[in-house]
Amino acid sequence: MSWAAWAVSAPLLGVVLTLVVPRRLLALAALVAAAASSAAAVGLTSEVWGRGPFRLHLGGWGAPLGIDLYVDGLAAVMVLLTSTTGLLISAYAVSYARDERWSARAGFWPIWMLAWASLHTLFLSADLFNLYIALELLAIAAAALVVFAGGLSALVAGTRYLLAAFAGSMLFLLGVALLYAETGSLDLYGGEPVTTGGTALVLMTVGMLLKTALFPLHFWLPAAHSIAPGPASAVLSGLVVKASFYVVVRLWEQALAGSATVVGAWLLGLLGAIAVVWGAVQALRQQRLKLLIAYSTVAQLGFLFLLFPLSRTSGAADAWQGALFHALTHAPGKAALFLAAATVLRSVGSDRIEDLRGAVSWMPLTVLSFGAASISLVGLPPTGGFVAKWHLLAAAVDAGHWWWGVVVLAGGLLTALYLGRVVRVFFVSAPAPSIATVPRGLDISTLLLAALAVVLGLVAAGPLTLLRIGA
Amino acid sequence: MTTFELFALTGAVLFALGFLRLLTGTHLLRKVLALNVMGSGVFLILVATAYRDAGAQPDPVPHAMVLTGIVVTVSVTAFALALVRRIHALSGRAELDEPER
Numbered sequence: 001m002s003w004a005a006w007a008v009s010a011p012l013l014g015v016v017l018t019l020v021v022p023r024r025l026l027a028l029a030a031l032v033a034a035a036a037s038s039a040a041a042v043g044l045t046s047e048v049w050g051r052g053p054f055r056l057h058l059g060g061w062g063a064p065l066g067i068d069l070y071v072d073g074l075a076a077v078m079v080l081l082t083s084t085t086g087l088l089i090s091a092y093a094v095s096y097a098r099d100e101r102w103s104a105r106a107g108f109w110p111i112w113m114l115a116w117a118s119l120h121t122l123f124l125s126a127d128l129f130n131l132y133i134a135l136e137l138l139a140i141a142a143a144a145l146v147v148f149a150g151g152l153s154a155l156v157a158g159t160r161y162l163l164a165a166f167a168g169s170m171l172f173l174l175g176v177a178l179l180y181a182e183t184g185s186l187d188l189y190g191g192e193p194v195t196t197g198g199t200a201l202v203l204m205t206v207g208m209l210l211k212t213a214l215f216p217l218h219f220w221l222p223a224a225h226s227i228a229p230g231p232a233s234a235v236l237s238g239l240v241v242k243a244s245f246y247v248v249v250r251l252w253e254q255a256l257a258g259s260a261t262v263v264g265a266w267l268l269g270l271l272g273a274i275a276v277v278w279g280a281v282q283a284l285r286q287q288r289l290k291l292l293i294a295y296s297t298v299a300q301l302g303f304l305f306l307l308f309p310l311s312r313t314s315g316a317a318d319a320w321q322g323a324l325f326h327a328l329t330h331a332p333g334k335a336a337l338f339l340a341a342a343t344v345l346r347s348v349g350s351d352r353i354e355d356l357r358g359a360v361s362w363m364p365l366t367v368l369s370f371g372a373a374s375i376s377l378v379g380l381p382p383t384g385g386f387v388a389k390w391h392l393l394a395a396a397v398d399a400g401h402w403w404w405g406v407v408v409l410a411g412g413l414l415t416a417l418y419l420g421r422v423v424r425v426f427f428v429s430a431p432a433p434s435i436a437t438v439p440r441g442l443d444i445s446t447l448l449l450a451a452l453a454v455v456l457g458l459v460a461a462g463p464l465t466l467l468r469i470g471a
Numbered sequence: 472m473t474t475f476e477l478f479a480l481t482g483a484v485l486f487a488l489g490f491l492r493l494l495t496g497t498h499l500l501r502k503v504l505a506l507n508v509m510g511s512g513v514f515l516i517l518v519a520t521a522y523r524d525a526g527a528q529p530d531p532v533p534h535a536m537v538l539t540g541i542v543v544t545v546s547v548t549a550f551a552l553a554l555v556r557r558i559h560a561l562s563g564r565a566e567l568d569e570p571e572r
Contacts (some may be wrong), residue, residue: 160567163503167490174513181516
């Protein structure tokens with residue numbers, strides 16, 4: 001059996017396992033499932049590294065009635081990223097769930113494993129309809145992760161998120177139906193890019209932008225991402241929003257590249273640029289840490305969409321590497337920020353930025369993680385964020401489209417402003433408030449995620465080579 | 472107008488009506504139903520697609536998609552309705568508050 005099949009089945013088996021084991025074995029079962037899913041992802045990556053892109057007919061049934069999986073460098077990188085970040089978030093969640101006050105802690109594991117399985121399925125799907133299924137499963141799991149916080153505002157945020165995601169899926173499915181009526185094929189990797197299907201592409205793209213929360217379709221994101229419990233916020237902001245971006249990349253750069261117009265690509269880039277500025281301005285205005293980080297996601301997602309105008313210029317190779325590397329490095333970075341915020345919230349009982357003065361003296365490791373992840377998101381060398389921004393900048397210079405370069409630089413500066421504001425508050429000297437002690441495991445997982453966001457810059461050659469396999 | 476075109480057009484109109492109601496409706500039940508009307512529109516288009524070459528054997532692939540799509544839509548709808556009921560139980564009304572400023 002190929003590793004691709006295991007990458008989908010391992011987290012699915014994890015759903016069942018974490019549902020049936022007795023409460024006292026739950027943490028162990030969750031860690032076993034997370035480790036198995038990660039091992040499958042590593043196996044998959046080495047498989048694609050060795051033999052190049054390949055296709056797998058599940059159960060021996062070929063498309064269109066069977067389900068095909070397709071693995072190339074990009075798919076493998078996304079799966080590897082999901083499972084590495086996911087494993088560390090799981091480790092955090094095990095410590096986090098020790099607290100009796102979190103009443104939904106038993107339900108968290110099956111739902112998070114379902115989200116994990118949906119993400120792997122989505123990245124490996126070879127056809128558009130299977131993508132739709134993965135998107136819907138992901139929507140259910142993601143909305144459930146939001147409402148786990150409990151309370152009316154979490155319910156409202158989760159419901160708004162579910163309805164937005166549901167509408168996005170319907171737009172996507174309508175596009176799929178039109179495309180099938182026109183071409184009679186659902187294959188994402190059928191060889192020649194399809195040149196018909198302009199309407200289908202627009203419908204599918206709008207549906208995906210709704211799920212990725214690209215400005216101005218981000219209305220649901222700040223509330224949903226900030227209100228979710230800590231580990232869920234990290235999953236949603238670091239991983240889930242990347243899934244629908246990945247679909248847009250597959251459609252615009254590969255499967256439907258023939259009907260993707262330059263005007264459309266510029267529009268995506270423009271919305272991305274507005275998101276970078278708008279998200280940052282909103283982040284600067286927030287008084288609560290988790291909301292600030294959620295608006296930061298709105299801004300950081302904007303960078304990804306600079307890919308589309310730049311990939312139609314002479315800077316295409318750099319744009320591809322820069323945007324996708326940004327998607328990679330943002331995942332552990334943003335997860336670390338949200339987990340650090342969750343640790344702070346648990347220990348102080350508040351995430352009002354005002355209340356966190358002097359945090360460095362009473363929770364130094366949490367502050368260290370937050371700072372390291374911030375440096376990567378800002379894009380200072382030698383971090384992963386630097387490599388991503390460097391390639392985007394090189395693409396803009398190469399293409400002679402300096403204005404996209406200005407967006408990258410201004411975006412980095414704005415990120416430094418709003419994250420710097422938080423870090424500065426951490427270092428103000430203030431008397432320590434009465435704080436609850438938190439398990440050491442929280443800080444260790446967060447620190448590892450932040451370290452990953454930094455170290456990705458030093459070992460960038462590996463993922464960048466992998467991204468070129470089959471591209 | 473062929474049968475395929477008639478059904479496909481009806482599906483498109485249903486989708487548009489549902490989408491409009493999703494945007495303008497405030498009651499959550501209405502929004503969930505609007506999404507289901509959108510879904511029915513897509514399914515109608517897919518079923519019609521199976522019959523796009525009149526007289527030939529119907530294409531089984533869109534049928535399989537519609538069947539799967541209905542199952543998925545029912546599940547999402549059930550979850551959405553559960554959330555709506557919970558919101559109603561907690562707040563006494565079934566509406567989303569104004570988006571945060």
